[in-house]
Amino acid sequence: xxxxxxxxxxxxxxxxxxxxxxxxxxxxxxxxxxxxxxxxxxxxxxxxxxxxxxxxxxxxxxxxxxxxxxxxxxxxxxxxxxxxxxxxxxxxxxxxxxxxxxxxxxxxxxxxxxxxxxxxxxxxxxxxxxxxxxxxxxxxxxxxxxxxxxxxxxxxxxxxxxxxxxxxxxxxxxxxxxxxx
Numbered sequence: 001x002x003x004x005x006x007x008x009x010x011x012x013x014x015x016x017x018x019x020x021x022x023x024x025x026x027x028x029x030x031x032x033x034x035x036x037x038x039x040x041x042x043x044x045x046x047x048x049x050x051x052x053x054x055x056x057x058x059x060x061x062x063x064x065x066x067x068x069x070x071x072x073x074x075x076x077x078x079x080x081x082x083x084x085x086x087x088x089x090x091x092x093x094x095x096x097x098x099x100x101x102x103x104x105x106x107x108x109x110x111x112x113x114x115x116x117x118x119x120x121x122x123x124x125x126x127x128x129x130x131x132x133x134x135x136x137x138x139x140x141x142x143x144x145x146x147x148x149x150x151x152x153x154x155x156x157x158x159x160x161x162x163x164x165x166x167x168x169x170x171x172x173x174x175x176x177x178x179x180x181x
Contacts (some may be wrong), residue, residue: 023074029115040110047104047111051119052174055167058126062164064157075150082146084146089142090153095130098123111177118173129159 064070074090081088101123108116133143136156141149 008026037085044110044112048115048174049105050100050175051104052171054098055119055122055170055174059164059167059171062160062167064161067157067161069159071150071154074153078146078153087146088143089138089149092133092136092156094137095126095133098126115170115177118166122163122170124165125159125163129156129163132159135152 078088078090101119108120111119132152133156136152141152144152
């Protein structure tokens with residue numbers, strides 16, 4: 001009888017200790033999960049702010065008030081400079097880097113799905129423009145006949161205008177998405 005009275009309280013104590021331990025694990029897990037969710041939400045906010053700031057800085061250089069007039073003026077200068085040695089070639093500056101996007105691209109999946117597509121489309125357009133600008137800074141572009149040079153320049157300006165529209169779409173998506181998606 002004496003042994004059976006010790007087994008009962010020992011068993012109850014062991015069950016209570018196990019329950020307390022399990023509750024402790026659960027509480028610790030939930031607390032860690034809340035902290036992780038908070039860190040993730042903060043990272044998403046930081047990424048969206050950085051991308052919005054970077055894209056907003058680009059918008060003024062992509063949008064021209066009179067795109068058609070600009071291309072026509074440049075075409076006149078290209079045609080007028082055809083007989084010159086060397087022939088007139090429009091100056092095309094090197095495109096700037098995109099440090100915010102480059103820092104975020106490896107973890108872009110943390111952004112809400114409705115943000116990723118417009119942001120990627122915008123930066124793909126920027127990459128196409130940068131590659132074309134690099135080509136236009138070379139000797140092959142400078143050696144083109146006037147009409148072909150004008151066509152390439154027109155395409156360049158149209159790509160830049162499209163980048164302006166894509167930038168606005170990306171900014172809108174970044175602003176309209178909620179942080180908890």
